[in-house]
Amino acid sequence: MAARAVLYTIPGCSHCDAAREDLEWRGIDFEELDVESDEEALQKMLQMCDGSRTVPVIAEDGKPVQIGWMGRGCSI
Numbered sequence: 001m002a003a004r005a006v007l008y009t010i011p012g013c014s015h016c017d018a019a020r021e022d023l024e025w026r027g028i029d030f031e032e033l034d035v036e037s038d039e040e041a042l043q044k045m046l047q048m049c050d051g052s053r054t055v056p057v058i059a060e061d062g063k064p065v066q067i068g069w070m071g072r073g074c075s076i
Contacts, residue, residue, distance in 0.1 A: 004028055004029040004030060004060065005023065005028055005029070005030040005031075005058055005059065005060050005065075006030060006031050006032075006033060006058070006059045006060075007019060007020060007023060007030050007031070007032045007033070007056055007057070007058055007059075008033050008035050008041060008045045008055055008056060008057040008058075008059070009032055009033070009034055009035070009055055009056050010034060010035060010036040010055050010074060010076055011034065011036060013055055013056065013073075013074035014074075015055070015056055015068065015069040015070070015072050015073050015074055016055055016056040016069070016074065018069050018070070019056040019058060019066075019069045020032065020056075023058070030058075033045075035055065035076060036076065042076070045057055045059075048062065048063065048064055049064050049067055052067055053075055053076045054067055054068050054073035054074070054075060054076075055068075055073055055074050055076060056068065056069055056073065056074075
């Protein structure tokens with residue numbers, strides 16, 4: 001069964017950590033992709049978000065549902 005959501009992150013980003021914790025707390029099945037080490041994931045995120053280089057990005061069905069966390073994010 002495919003993950004319900006995809007979380008695009010980078011290591012050391014506190015906003016990414018908060019988004020991950022929230023998804024886990026709400027029991028949402030998700031796949032986490034590190035766009036710093038996974039070039040394919042980075043390119044997919046950039047295309048999906050019209051070039052936005054802000055993480056975290058939470059996507060469902062290949063579409064971003066949230067860019068950043070609580071109005072903040074980390075730049076890549």
